[in-house]
Amino acid sequence: MRFAIVVFPGSNCDHDAYHAAEHVLGQDAEFVWHKETSLQGADVVILPGGFSHGDYLRTGAIARFSPIMKCVAAFAREGGPVLGICNGFQILLEAGMLPGAMLRNRDLKFHCEHVRVQVERTDTPFTSLASIGQVLRLPIAHGEGNYYAEPDVVDDLEASGRVVFRYCDERGQITSDANPNGALHNIAGICNESRNVVGLMPHPERACESVLGSADGKLLFESVVGALAVGGQSP
Amino acid sequence: MSAFDPAVLERHGLTADEHARIVKTLGREPTETELGIFSVMWSEHCSYKSSRIHLKKLPTKGPRVLQGPGENAGAVDIGDGLAAVFKIESHNHPSFIEPYQGAATGVGGIIRDIFTMGARPVALLNSLRFGPLDGPDGARTRRIVEGVVAGIAGYGNSIGIPTIAGEIAFDTPYGRNPLVNVLCLGISKTDALIKGRASGTGNPVYYVGAKTGRDGIHGATMASAEFDDKSAEKRPAVQVGDPFMEKLLLEACLELMKTDALIGVQDMGAAGLTCSTCEMGARGGSGTEIDVRHVPQRETAMTPYEIMLSESQERMLLVVRQGREAEVEKIFEKWDLHAARIGVVTDDGLLRVKNHGAVVAEIPNSALVNDAPVYDRPSARPEYLDQVNRLDGALLAKAPSANDALRALLASPTIASKRWVYRQYDHMVRTNTLVLAGMGAGVVRVKGTSKALAISTDGNGRYCYLNPRRGATLAVAEAARNVACAGGVPIGATNCLNFGNPERPEIMWQFVEAVEGIAEACRFLNIPITGGNVSLYNETDGAAIYPTPIIGVVGLIENAERVLARAFTQPDADVVQLGEGRGELGGSEYLKVVHGVVQGEPPELDLERERALIDVVTRAAAAGLLLSAHDCSDGGLAVTLAECSFDSGGIGLTVDVPADQGSTVPSGSPVPTLFGESASRAIVSSAPENTSRMLALASEAGIPARVIGRSGGSRIQIAVNGTVAIDCSVAEAEQIWSSALGRQFAGRAA
Numbered sequence: 015m016r017f018a019i020v021v022f023p024g025s026n027c028d029h030d031a032y033h034a035a036e037h038v039l040g041q042d043a044e045f046v047w048h049k050e051t052s053l054q055g056a057d058v059v060i061l062p063g064g065f066s067h068g069d070y071l072r073t074g075a076i077a078r079f080s081p082i083m084k085c086v087a088a089f090a091r092e093g094g095p096v097l098g099i100c101n102g103f104q105i106l107l108e109a110g111m112l113p114g115a116m117l118r119n120r121d122l123k124f125h126c127e128h129v130r131v132q133v134e135r136t137d138t139p140f141t142s143l144a145s146i147g148q149v150l151r152l153p154i155a156h157g158e159g160n161y162y163a164e165p166d167v168v169d170d171l172e173a174s175g176r177v178v179f180r181y182c183d184e185r186g187q188i189t190s191d192a193n194p195n196g197a198l199h200n201i202a203g204i205c206n207e208s209r210n211v212v213g214l215m216p217h218p219e220r221a222c223e224s225v226l227g228s229a230d231g232k233l234l235f236e237s238v239v240g241a242l243a244v245g246g247q248s249p
Numbered sequence: 250m251s252a253f254d255p256a257v258l259e260r261h262g263l264t265a266d267e268h269a270r271i272v273k274t275l276g277r278e279p280t281e282t283e284l285g286i287f288s289v290m291w292s293e294h295c296s297y298k299s300s301r302i303h304l305k306k307l308p309t310k311g312p313r314v315l316q317g318p319g320e321n322a323g324a325v326d327i328g329d330g331l332a333a334v335f336k337i338e339s340h341n342h343p344s345f346i347e348p349y350q351g352a353a354t355g356v357g358g359i360i361r362d363i364f365t366m367g368a369r370p371v372a373l374l375n376s377l378r379f380g381p382l383d384g385p386d387g388a389r390t391r392r393i394v395e396g397v398v399a400g401i402a403g404y405g406n407s408i409g410i411p412t413i414a415g416e417i418a419f420d421t422p423y424g425r426n427p428l429v430n431v432l433c434l435g436i437s438k439t440d441a442l443i444k445g446r447a448s449g450t451g452n453p454v455y456y457v458g459a460k461t462g463r464d465g466i467h468g469a470t471m472a473s474a475e476f477d478d479k480s481a482e483k484r485p486a487v488q489v490g491d492p493f494m495e496k497l498l499l500e501a502c503l504e505l506m507k508t509d510a511l512i513g514v515q516d517m518g519a520a521g522l523t524c525s526t527c528e529m530g531a532r533g534g535s536g537t538e539i540d541v542r543h544v545p546q547r548e549t550a551m552t553p554y555e556i557m558l559s560e561s562q563e564r565m566l567l568v569v570r571q572g573r574e575a576e577v578e579k580i581f582e583k584w585d586l587h588a589a590r591i592g593v594v595t596d597d598g599l600l601r602v603k604n605h606g607a608v609v610a611e612i613p614n615s616a617l618v619n620d621a622p623v624y625d626r627p628s629a630r631p632e633y634l635d636q637v638n639r640l641d642g643a644l645l646a647k648a649p650s651a652n653d654a655l656r657a658l659l660a661s662p663t664i665a666s667k668r669w670v671y672r673q674y675d676h677m678v679r680t681n682t683l684v685l686a687g688m689g690a691g692v693v694r695v696k697g698t699s700k701a702l703a704i705s706t707d708g709n710g711r712y713c714y715l716n717p718r719r720g721a722t723l724a725v726a727e728a729a730r731n732v733a734c735a736g737g738v739p740i741g742a743t744n745c746l747n748f749g750n751p752e753r754p755e756i757m758w759q760f761v762e763a764v765e766g767i768a769e770a771c772r773f774l775n776i777p778i779t780g781g782n783v784s785l786y787n788e789t790d791g792a793a794i795y796p797t798p799i800i801g802v803v804g805l806i807e808n809a810e811r812v813l814a815r816a817f818t819q820p821d822a823d824v825v826q827l828g829e830g831r832g833e834l835g836g837s838e839y840l841k842v843v844h845g846v847v848q849g850e851p852p853e854l855d856l857e858r859e860r861a862l863i864d865v866v867t868r869a870a871a872a873g874l875l876l877s878a879h880d881c882s883d884g885g886l887a888v889t890l891a892e893c894s895f896d897s898g899g900i901g902l903t904v905d906v907p908a909d910q911g912s913t914v915p916s917g918s919p920v921p922t923l924f925g926e927s928a929s930r931a932i933v934s935s936a937p938e939n940t941s942r943m944l945a946l947a948s949e950a951g952i953p954a955r956v957i958g959r960s961g962g963s964r965i966q967i968a969v970n971g972t973v974a975i976d977c978s979v980a981e982a983e984q985i986w987s988s989a990l991g992r993q994f995a996g997r998a999a
Contacts (some may be wrong), residue, residue: 023500023584034680063678065493122671124406127672225810226680226682227685
């Protein structure tokens with residue numbers, strides 16, 4: 015399986031995603047520079063975390079104009095699995111590949127800590143091996159992860175089952191205290207209508223080895239590897 | 250007669266003698282640009298003129314040392330063909346004037362020092378000192394704390410280097426002179442270390458990075474003077490950081506370093522273009538000639554003087570091989586950076602600055618770098634010591650219950666959990682962080698090997714105020730012990746020496762005593778100092794900070810699977826005290842928090858025993874005999890034990906310790922035993938089947954070791970000589986400890 019890790023100039027979790035895919039999962043991973051115009055035959059695309067262009071304007075606001083994003087959009091249109099992690103999620107929002115926007119965290123501070131999220135959907139390639147209601151312990155590291163969308167957009171996300179991950183407490187309860195950033199409906203991650211494009215604020219690539227405090231994030235990578243092996247199809 | 254008005258010299262921080270020395274060196278009066286260049290290069294900040302003769306006393310050599318002091322950073326061999334590259338630096342003065350940018354640019358500066366050595370930066374740490382969060386200046390201090398923490402977070406998080414550990418203390422003398430010391434650790438191949446030197450006549454000199462503005466002019470001079478009420482007016486001398494630009498520089502430089510087109514590189518930190526051109530030239534025994542016309546500028550009508558002295562951030566100076574220009578320029582273009590060719594390496598040893606071809610400065614590089622004045626400033630033991638070294642034993646008659654004292658200590662911002670701070674730092678990026686922030690020394694694994702590096706920064710200004718020599722040795726010991734408690738064998742150190750005005754003999758005395766103390770401890774513990782930084786003139790309106798040497802120690806863990814953290818990992822483990830207390834309350838957090846005094850002598854330090862303790866802990870860790878290890882320091886045994894329960898998932902403990910012998914305070918009180926801060930101690934836990942082997946190791950090394958109880962239950966129960974002195978629930982104690990700092994900020998007007 016070939017993972018393309020898109021590298022924007024200010025990406026800083028690119029090496030981490032590469033490490034998870036290549037060394038922990040034992041898959042093929044390639045960095046793809048944002049000025050490239052080809053995904054080089056990738057089976058999975060990861061938009062990693064970081065501060066793509068410094069993000070002094072809005073997170074991800076400039077990255078969406080990078081040449082590679084046209085390829086990522088085309089890849090997604092053809093059903094290819096795309097995972098946007100943290101800044102990658104923000105870029106997917108700015109690029110219009112997922113709905114909504116990110117506000118600054120409720121307390122206006124950057125948060126880096128382990129949180130828990132509940133998996134609500136297993137019909138995406140990145141959650142196919144999870145069980146519904148499964149609670150994952152994943153780190154977050156962001157200053158702007160406070161998910162917002164117009165009420166009708168959020169209603170539509172909920173109605174169409176496109177909220178994939180929701181912040182919860184240890185027992186899987188969706189509480190305000192378990193919400194680290196003020197995101198609407200405790201939303202931690204969503205998918206597109208075709209369910210092949212997933213964005214989330216927590217960092218699964220930082221939680222693939224137990225020595226780092228959690229290996230729960232490995233599930234997302236194993237899921238996509240499994241989904242592609244079963245589906246056998248990639249664009 | 251000087252051609253310059255005394256006021257001009259004063260503004261440049263130059264004395265009449267120093268001016269005469271410049272005239273003698275040049276054989277003529279300097280131009281204005283030359284005067285500016287001398288003023289920054291001969292400033293305390295750049296020349297170490299007051300400290301240099303004493304810094305020579307530090308041990309800097311060892312079998313692992315690949316690079317000692319004198320380059321951008323030090324480096325030690327960690328095996329596998331790799332080097333740990335690290336250095337600590339201060340950004341105290343700017344952080345007082347403009348906390349966010351002052352701290353942020355401090356982080357940016359130390360990161361540049363590491364990657365200019367050819368190393369990939371992998372971790373940041375910081376040591377911070379602030380005034381009390383309460384009291385008349387509390388609001389200002391809270392504003393400074395929020396700004397400094399946000400600045401460190403803003404820079405480190407963006408560039409993607411984890412801030413993995415550090416320490417923070419709050420004490421009155423730092424109220425108007427906070428300390429912001431930042432350490433960066435990088436990893437490089439040993440055969441790929443890059444030097445900051447210019448050589449090869451005809452090789453081009455490149456400027457890369459942000460454009461030059463008028464910010465930071467005379468920053469180095471500012472850092473070489475005391476503060477007063479007018480300091481806020483110096484705000485233009487604080488630079489503004491751009492972590493994204495630095496990220497581009499970092500990646501582009503590391504890419505360039507993989508080629509052999511690069512001869513040398515240096516960042517433009519303090520004294521900017523001036524310092525980088527003349528230092529690179531002096532190190533390479535070469536001349537450096539530049540024309541400021543080619544320097545990218547973001548403001549109009551900048552004079553050569555301003556361009557040479559600007560401290561605009563995120564700029565690098567490179568010397569590359571002639572004929573390889575296109576290759577070099579292409580790498581920077583990939584990262585959207587403009588590499589401007591501003592000059593050339595010459596063979597005449599001169600720094601020659603031109604402006605549109607006209608020479609505006611011509612000075613021997615060695616005169617700027619090596620011939621700066623060196624002062625052996627007078628020193629004298631301060632009289633205050635006679636007062637403060639006497640510990641008033643009567644105070645202890647008014648001691649609260651041990652339970653209440655523990656609660657008070659756990660709520661003290663110096664001891665309380667720093668989660669409110671480190672939660673703002675990305676401490677996990679790069680997926681190497683094996684010990685999460687707040688759990689002890691920072692530990693990062695070295696990918697591609699079985700190894701990990703432990704690192705800790707420590708220093709106790711209160712101890713140094715009471716006894717600078719012993720306080721400094723204790724700082725070395727504590728940093729080394731912290732690293733050992735993570736399983737790391739100390740292999741190298743860096744120091745940041747924060748002191749007041751060296752022109753005052755009592756400050757100079759503190760400085761000399763502290764340096765000699767560091768030298769003694771490092772020599773004894775076999776930890777070479779590979780570099781560091783001196784920050785003097787930490788005074789505002791004549792009131793100096795506590796003398797505060799901060800020591801950063803790097804330790805090597807051969808087997809990354811044997812890393813330890815402070816918290817218990819399981820119930821029913823044996824809790825073992827290594828070392829023994831002597832009831833030493835002098836300079837303790839207990840005396841400060843409970844009785845409001847800073848008195849007595851700091852704890853004694855037997856370096857022989859410290860060395861043996863470090864040896865025992867690291868050997869037991871490497872053998873897999875330990876489950877957790879925690880250094881015993883601030884707050885003494887009681888706080889240390891409580892901290893073993895915190896972040897453990899609520900695992901309590903029941904222990905019974907013998908009363909400390911030798912205390913000067915009334916017998917019968919458990920206070921000296923519980924809260925004394927005797928050195929060379931650690932609390933470790935071990936699975937019962939391993940305890941006897943661990944005790945045997947300690948016995949061989951001559952370290953007193955005793956099983957004092959077990960982990961488990963939900964209470965912290967500590968008895969002294971069989972009488973329960975402390976008994977509280979883990980939940981209650983942890984709640985006090987974990988919320989004390991955050992509560993100072995939440996919902997409170999800054």
